[in-house]
Amino acid sequence: MASMSVKHAIAAAKKLRSLQERFNPGGSDIYPALMGDEAITALIPSGNPLSVHILMFTRALREQGTDEQYEKFGRRADNNEIIGTFAQTELGHGTYLRGLEARADYDRGTEEFVLNTPKLSSYKWWPGGLGQTCNYCIFVAQLYIDNEAKGMAMFVVQIRDEETHMPLPGVHVGEIGKKMGLNGVNNGFLGLKDYRVPRLNMLMRHQQVLPDGRFVKSPVSQVSYFPMVFVRCMVARQNSNYLAQAATIATRYSVIRRQSPIEEGQPEPKILEHLTQQMKVIPEIVTAVVYRLAAANLQNMYNETAEAVYRKDFSRLPELHALACILKVATSYDSTYGIERLRQACGGHGYLTAGNLGNIFAMAAPACTYEGENSVLYLQVGKILMKNWSQVLAGRELMPSMAYISECSKMTSFPQWTGSWECLLKAIQYACVGSIRLAFQSYNARVQSAQSQTAAVNYSGLELTKAAELHGRSYVAGNFYQQIVNSPNKHQRSPQFQKVLENMLELHLIQIFFRHLGDILRFIRITEDEISALQRRLEEVLKELRPDAVAITDAFDFNDKILSSALGCYDGNVYERLFEAALKHPLNRKSVPDFFEAHLKPFMKENADNAKKSKL
Ligand SMILES: CCCCCCCC/C=C\CCCCCCCC(=O)SCCNC(=O)CCNC(=O)[C@H](O)C(C)(C)COP(=O)(O)OP(=O)(O)OC[C@H]1O[C@@H](n2cnc3c(N)ncnc32)[C@H](O)[C@@H]1OP(=O)(O)O
Numbered sequence: 001m002a003s004m005s006v007k008h009a010i011a012a013a014k015k016l017r018s019l020q021e022r023f024n025p026g027g028s029d030i031y032p033a034l035m036g037d038e039a040i041t042a043l044i045p046s047g048n049p050l051s052v053h054i055l056m057f058t059r060a061l062r063e064q065g066t067d068e069q070y071e072k073f074g075r076r077a078d079n080n081e082i083i084g085t086f087a088q089t090e091l092g093h094g095t096y097l098r099g100l101e102a103r104a105d106y107d108r109g110t111e112e113f114v115l116n117t118p119k120l121s122s123y124k125w126w127p128g129g130l131g132q133t134c135n136y137c138i139f140v141a142q143l144y145i146d147n148e149a150k151g152m153a154m155f156v157v158q159i160r161d162e163e164t165h166m167p168l169p170g171v172h173v174g175e176i177g178k179k180m181g182l183n184g185v186n187n188g189f190l191g192l193k194d195y196r197v198p199r200l201n202m203l204m205r206h207q208q209v210l211p212d213g214r215f216v217k218s219p220v221s222q223v224s225y226f227p228m229v230f231v232r233c234m235v236a237r238q239n240s241n242y243l244a245q246a247a248t249i250a251t252r253y254s255v256i257r258r259q260s261p262i263e264e265g266q267p268e269p270k271i272l273e274h275l276t277q278q279m280k281v282i283p284e285i286v287t288a289v290v291y292r293l294a295a296a297n298l299q300n301m302y303n304e305t306a307e308a309v310y311r312k313d314f315s316r317l318p319e320l321h322a323l324a325c326i327l328k329v330a331t332s333y334d335s336t337y338g339i340e341r342l343r344q345a346c347g348g349h350g351y352l353t354a355g356n357l358g359n360i361f362a363m364a365a366p367a368c369t370y371e372g373e374n375s376v377l378y379l380q381v382g383k384i385l386m387k388n389w390s391q392v393l394a395g396r397e398l399m400p401s402m403a404y405i406s407e408c409s410k411m412t413s414f415p416q417w418t419g420s421w422e423c424l425l426k427a428i429q430y431a432c433v434g435s436i437r438l439a440f441q442s443y444n445a446r447v448q449s450a451q452s453q454t455a456a457v458n459y460s461g462l463e464l465t466k467a468a469e470l471h472g473r474s475y476v477a478g479n480f481y482q483q484i485v486n487s488p489n490k491h492q493r494s495p496q497f498q499k500v501l502e503n504m505l506e507l508h509l510i511q512i513f514f515r516h517l518g519d520i521l522r523f524i525r526i527t528e529d530e531i532s533a534l535q536r537r538l539e540e541v542l543k544e545l546r547p548d549a550v551a552i553t554d555a556f557d558f559n560d561k562i563l564s565s566a567l568g569c570y571d572g573n574v575y576e577r578l579f580e581a582a583l584k585h586p587l588n589r590k591s592v593p594d595f596f597e598a599h600l601k602p603f604m605k606e607n608a609d610n611a612k613k614s615k616l
Pocket residue numbers: 035036037040041048050051052054055086088089094095096097098128222223225226228229231234235238317318321370371372373376380384
């Protein structure tokens with residue numbers, strides 16, 4: 001599997017490099033964007049072993065290295081003359097980066113760093129492509145000068161000979177083992193023993209070790225976390241795509257499959273005519289659309305901020321960090337659970353490999369963990385919200401994506417309920433701000449009672465997580481509302497198209513409202529009649545969107561090769577394709593399987609003989 005993946009990944013990389021040269025010669029950004037494209041991931045169903053090379057290795061060299069370092073390593077990486085990965089996580093630590101145990105000791109005598117993974121738990125563990133594909137990596141380690149810890153730093157480390165691909169002396173490298181999916185990625189382990197690299201192999205754009213061992217600190221230490229911010233943005237985009245793929249498959253299947261007459265004596269309808277089926281499928285289509293738009297916005301913000309960071313302007317980093325975290329979490333959770341709901345919506349056939357929903361799930365699910373485990377990122381956002389709430393209390397302005405928090409904080413009570421989109425959006429935001437206030441009170445009370453800030457974060461963790469989740473909902477719903485209702489492009493849309501978009505907005509807002517009804521009721525009084533009215537609107541909008549479901553998923557524009565699904569093919573010949581796939585199974589190659597003579601026949605014969613004997 002790994003060798004097939006490498007072969008396909010290389011073919012894809014070549015093709016994309018030629019597209020890059022044709023459309024954006026000399027530029028650098030289009031390449032990873034193309035590599036992140038759904039086409040590439042789908043064409044390598046066991047995962048792309050070059051992902052981390054492209055998404056993290058090349059980027060870190062460009063963004064964390066000096067210009068000379070880029071010339072020495074980065075250009076070769078961009079040209080794919082060397083293949084690398086980002087080796088940060090260890091067997092014993094992934095989340096708590098300050099706890100990483102790999103170390104780099106500066107030897108001023110030789111002007112080298114001595115790299116070590118001193119214990120089993122400090123072995124690097126997980127980096128994509130490290131097992132067998134890569135000959136280089138960025139090795140993240142605690143920097144020590146005269147045995148004094150200086151914080152994390154990144155080192156360019158050659159791990160295999162460029163000619164023979166043999167691991168170099170002092171390098172212990174291998175594959176970590178079979179996983180639920182992504183088995184072509186060859187995630188690897190790496191141990192280093194007294195492995196020396198020249199001083200200039202430490203990436204020194206933002207922090208430096210001078211030849212005499214003096215340490216020049218980065219102006220903003222978090223800038224070393226920047227490669228992760230980029231991949232979090234890519235996860236938001238990629239996981240929205242996985243959800244869109246699964247929604248396309250389930251929608252197409254749901255208009256082919258027929259089951260159970262709705263009226264006695266009537267023919268069996270397409271299963272998508274059943275209201276509960278609509279509720280399983282259509283909201284996922286809408287969620288995919290909503291997240292794609294949010295991820296596109298995030299990508300723009302990333303591009304602007306990355307340019308500023310390159311110029312050493314770090315002012316927008318906190319806002320980008322907060323948004324990248326929240327969208328990474330929201331898209332990875334909602335796609336993972338959404339894909340599973342869509343698989344169940346395809347009944348028994350959803351469980352067949354030929355439907356491809358299992359593989360799409362296996363591609364989407366690990367994004368809940370990699371690039372920052374989701375609960376941990378929620379807590380990051382929770383902490384940022386606490387800081388911002390202090391700003392609100394001090395009457396200061398907040399970053400644009402949190403401006404709604406100041407606005408809601410000024411409201412003494414929730415305005416008259418109207419049920420309009422504005423009202424629904426405001427309700428979600430208001431509940432979010434109420435949750436932030438409560439979390440702040442708990443957190444603050446703990447700090448006042450002499451708990452440390454970190455302990456207070458831990459013990460207020462449930463409330464912080466809730467506030468973060470609602471902030472994600474508020475941001476995403478607010479973004480969608482703006483794009484549908486207030487976009488400058490609105491007037492270029494046909495009335496019919498605008499109506500479909502508005503139906504999607506209606507469904508999204510009502511769906512989020514019901515999902516968080518408990519949270520909303522803590523802060524807003526709503527009558528039973530008002531809730532029932534929303535229930536009727538939910539049923540109505542599902543009915544209205546039902547005829548558009550296929551067209552919306554067709555507009556995602558996934559071709560059959562990408563979906564690789566007997567259930568989701570464009571021509572709708574589901575049963576023919578399922579049969580075709582079944583006939584290809586190795587067990588169907590022979591009418592009588594080999595195990596019959598070897599095992600089954602003797603087993604049955606032995607039983608028959610025993611039965612005969614007992615009768616005698
Ligand atoms: C060709 C491609 C085709 C494929 C498809 C493409 C699509 C893409 C999809 C998929 C492919 C990719 C395949 C998978 C790749 C996976 C790779 C990996 O997994 S690499 C490892 C990731 N590891 C983590 O993410 C560790 C998580 N841990 C952390 O980030 C930190 O330890 C953290 C944030 C949890 C704690 O950091 P603290 O210990 O420094 O502590 P605190 O006090 O919380 O933070 C200090 C300050 O720094 C800020 N901060 C933290 N992180 C920041 C950041 N990233 N940027 C900016 N500021 C940050 C905070 O807001 C705080 O700010 P104040 O001081 O309060 O103002």
